[in-house]
Every structure is written in structure tokens, then in C-alpha cells.
Amino acid sequence: MKEQLQLLMRLQDIDIQVDQQEAILEQLPQELQEMARNLVSLRHEISETQETMASIEIELQTKESELTVEQEKIKRSERRLLNIKNIKEHEALSREIRLGKKVAGEIEEILLDLMNRFEQLKKALEKKQAEYSDCENTLVNKKTQSEKILLDATKALESLKAEQQKLAENVNKEHYKRYTMVRKQRGNAIAEMVNGSCDGCHIAIPPQMGLQVLRQLEFIYCPNCHRILYVKPENIPSPNGAQ
Numbered sequence: 405m406k407e408q409l410q411l412l413m414r415l416q417d418i419d420i421q422v423d424q425q426e427a428i429l430e431q432l433p434q435e436l437q438e439m440a441r442n443l444v445s446l447r448h449e450i451s452e453t454q455e456t457m458a459s460i461e462i463e464l465q466t467k468e469s470e471l472t473v474e475q476e477k478i479k480r481s482e483r484r485l486l487n488i489k490n491i492k493e494h495e496a497l498s499r500e501i502r503l504g505k506k507v508a509g510e511i512e513e514i515l516l517d518l519m520n521r522f523e524q525l526k527k528a529l530e531k532k533q534a535e536y537s538d539c540e541n542t543l544v545n546k547k548t549q550s551e552k553i554l555l556d557a558t559k560a561l562e563s564l565k566a567e568q569q570k571l572a573e574n575v576n577k578e579h580y581k582r583y584t585m586v587r588k589q590r591g592n593a594i595a596e597m598v599n600g601s602c603d604g605c606h607i608a609i610p611p612q613m614g615l616q617v618l619r620q621l622e623f624i625y626c627p628n629c630h631r632i633l634y635v636k637p638e639n640i641p642s643p644n645g646a647q
């Protein structure tokens with residue numbers, strides 16, 4: 405029975421390590437994928453910002469040439485105004501000039517607004533580009549690291565599984581079945597008895613049952629969580645009654 409218990413404990417140890425390695429193999433690629441997805445969406449945001457900036461630039465050029473046309477028109481009118489003697493004509497042209505200046509002023513406001521928006525987008529773009537290159541570097545580094553980690557995990561898993569199989573073959577079939585069932589439910593199937601309690605579920609073990617656990621002559625299961633109970637050799641009182 406002691407030997408069987410030790411086999412099961414060793415098996416539990418291996419099983420936990422198998423779970424750990426399998427978790428690495430499952431999670432690491434997921435993390436890498438998540439990071440790659442993040443990069444794609446950043447790249448998308450960057451190109452959207454760049455497109456908006458390009459269209460603002462075109463608008464700026466259009467408005468700038470509109471402003472030039474308007475200003476030249478005003479200058480021409482102002483020159484003509486100097487030579488006009490007729491009062492009515494003079495008034496009409498002055499009105500035209502005032503209107504032209506108003507239009508020019510409006511275009512200038514639009515230009516300022518466009519320039520501000522352009523500057524803001526430029527700042528946002530720089531920030532996103534920096535974030536992108538950070539993420540890209542992190543991903544490249546993580547990819548390099550994970551290649552080794554994944555390789556190690558695969559190798560470790562291979563030898564763990566071989567040992568797992570060997571142990572499983574040597575464990576009594578009934579015990580193994582029960583072990584597997586409890587492990588599936590609870591994550592682990594063997595629990596230490598500490599100070600008369602099951603360390604898996606922390607319930608107090610009835611004293612008579614506790615003694616049986618100490619004797620280690622048969623498998624004793626926790627009445628609450630059904631884990632196999634064991635005690636560390638150093639916690640077993642010596643037979644000559646020292647404790």
C-alpha cells in the first residue's frame with residue numbers, strides 16, 4: 405500500500421507538471437496571436453489617420469488657392485477704386501471689396517481650423533506610431549523567447565507523458581480509476597493530512613480514520629472531498645511512543 409501511495413503521489417506530481425506544460429503550449433500561442441491582432445488594429449488606425457491627414461492637406465491646398473484668388477480680386481478692386489470718380493460706382497466697388505474681405509476672412513478661419521486639426525492628427529499619429537513600434541518589438545522578442553519555451557515545453561511534455569504512462573501501468577487499476585475521477589473533479593486526488601485535517605478541503609478527519617491514515621495499511625479517502633489521504637513520513641509518530 406505504501407508503494408502504491410508513493411506511485412500515486414509521483415503520478416500526481418507528474419500530472420500537475422503535465423498540466424503546467426500543456427497550459428504553456430496552449431496559452432503562449434494565444435498571447436502571441438492577441439499581440440499580433442493588436443498590431444493589425446493599430447496599423448489600421450494609423451492608416452486611417454494618415455488618410456484623414458491627406459484629405460485635410462488637399463482641403464488646405466484648395467482653401468489656400470481660394471484665398472489667393474480672393475485676395476488678388478480684392479487688390480485689383482482696390483487699384484480700380486483709385487481711378488473711379490463716379491460716386492455710385494465707387495460705392496458699389498467698395499461694397500464688393502468689403503464682401504471680398506469678409507469671404508477671405510472666412511476662408512482664413514477655415515484654414516486655421518484645418519491646420520489645428522492637422523496638427524492634432526499629426527500628434528496622435530506620432531503617438532500611435534511609437535506605440536506600434538513598441539508593440540512590434542515586444543512581439544518580436546516574445547516570439548523569439550517563446551520558440552525556446554515552446555520547444556522546451558514540448559520536450560518536457562514528451563518525457564513527462566512517458567513517465568506518466570509507466571506510472572499508470574504500475575498503479576493498481578482500481579486506485580488509478582478512483583484517482584483519475586477525483587483528479588478530474590478536484591484538480592488533484594491526493595491530499596496531505598495536516599493536524600488531523602484534510603489539506604485538500606480542510607475538513608477534520610474523524611480520529612479513528614486519522615489513525616488509519618497514519619498506519620498507512622490501506623487507502624483512506626477523505627469523507628468530504630474523496631481525496632486519498634497521506635501523511636508525510638516525518639509527521640508519523642514513532643512506534644516507540646516518543647510522541
Ligand SMILES: [Zn+2]
Nearest residue numbers: 602605626629
Ligand atoms: Zn478532503
